[in-house]
Amino acid sequence: MTLNVLVIGAGMGGLTAALALQKSGHRVQVVDRVPELRPVGAAISVWSNGVKILKALGVGDAIEQASGRMDAMAYHDQDGTPLTRFSLRPLYDDVGQRACPIARATLQQVLLDAVGQANVTLGLACVGYQVNDDGVTAEFADGSTRRADLIVIADGTHSRLRERALGRAVARRYCGYVNWNVRVAATPDLAPLNQWVQYVGNHQRVSMMPMSGDPATPEFYCFFDVPLPIDTPSDPARYRDELGEIKAKTDKDGKVSITWPEAGMYWMEAELTTDKGVSKPATARRASYSATLEVLAQ
Template sequence: MDDLKVVIIGAGMGGLATGIALRQVGYHVEIYDRVSELRPAGAGISLWSNGVKVLNRMGLGKAIAQIGGQMDRMQYHSHTGELLTDVSLDPLVQKVGQRPYPVARTDLQTMLLHEFGAENVQLNCKCVEIEQTETGVTARFENGRTATGDLLIGADGTHSIVRDRVLGHPTDRHYVGYVNWNGLVPISPDLAPANSWAIYVGEHKRASLMPVGDGRFYFFFDVPLPKGSVSTPDHYREELMSFFKGWAAPVQTLIERLDPLRTNRVEIHDIEPLERFVKGRVALLGDAAHSTAPDLGQGGCQAIEDAEVLTRYLHSTTLGVEDALKRYESERLGRTADIVLRARKRSHMTHGKDPEKTQQWYEQLKHEDGSDIINAISNTILAGPLH
């Protein structure tokens, strides 16, 4: 199909990646976002090899390598500092054909915006209604503007408005059971080796340091808490010191060193796998389609995979837009549902939903030679569209 005009709602990672991919095959793309200023949610993201491969195909391999962190190993420690396992990621890279690149979200969004053209993103455009005809689809915005195209892509995140229009009903977000604090700190040897992902586990909690570009660690803390707990940045350090009292020295140093005003605190939610992603000429993508807990590190990668699959079907099939979108939906429903449910299951295991299972996991880590970890990650990567 040639000369398509595509309207994308949402200028996050998924929307921008899709816009780039669609323009590269010759389509006219317009992106709209409700915000007045683009600010990526969260400080960092683990961009695993399946996501990187799609960016490579888009010609962004060199750019992502420049902003990504050098992550050569994974280390698990007990909360008191005992090294449980230390795994080289080289076998993973050899198995899947591409190294992962942990990256700061701001750097990733800047890279994608530069490629698409920030001037081509229309801000202050909150989509409030969608109308379809046999030949096109129109988005109406709160400010009175409209945008009409051959198809519309809802990449408007976990609180998606487009999703409600596709499904015909609102969806409930499911609280996974824990609160996550995350941010960036300078790489320092008293925190972790510069090329290692260091994870401290115990008491159903986690503290993690992952290298991203420009000499920084992306850090996060996880604590199981009741839904609706609140806090403010002026209490974050005190809060974390209480939750992680008695933990190893690097964890204490991290708490002292983080900047509370640049630290995010988020209740982690997902959404039950949807029954469909498509209605006529409208398709969902990214968190709008499959909002997942971050416990497999695959949320961003799945949005990027969506971009590749959607573009491929639009560009390669000749039975019309609606047929191409249905093929996209058919390929992505099972893949993303599997990610959502496995991430939820892993979250429960990690955060003490069944304390006995969590304790068994701690014990397994003491005897882990790395093969189970590498196999689990590589199987997830290789189930994607680019093997």
């Protein structure tokens, strides 16, 4: 029996569900409220079982080509002292598939291409649905409706339809820590290019995971886990105020001293100077020397 299926949400879950339903012979349409699919987030580590599913859906080769090579894991303490290192090869051999850390935007594009952009409608927000004997009718913010035999709700963590489907409210629970995700150019002086490295200590974690399959532009997926009270200020303006520019040069030992004008968040970026006196941003040398610092009041 072939079903007409409507998937609400064109994220990772929605597109994967749509592709799986297509492979099962069903007619599938995907809708999403956003007007365009922009690169969002940093990366995602798709582990061996997930990659095997993506292979069964026909996108495994594309995922492997675009992902980083992660052959081992290593842990260090906050001072950089090695704690342990182990190969992931036994796991891969047992499961029959390696893990594939990959940019979220790349994974989404691979799934979108496989589903077919003609089967995806953007800028259409589903605000409700009605179930009847003939199936289900989706209702949209522009007043239009669509009928389907089946609706798949995959509109993300801030889903507007989840509570309707479950018949109860779903409360979000803060787990006690905040996670920041970034992508940085990968260089061997930061970590081996085929190894997932983590620094742990004082209930915090910094992680660097290879995520790019292009040897010409290797990247690390970095994430920072920091425990913070639930009442920590979260106003984005607190992190974006422009407080002017401070320029400083290192001394002969490569050190620099800076006096911060006031407490707050600061963006810090270094530049490299060659022996010919030519100054280049660190990013032009495929290295990352930037950080966001919070200066606390005394």
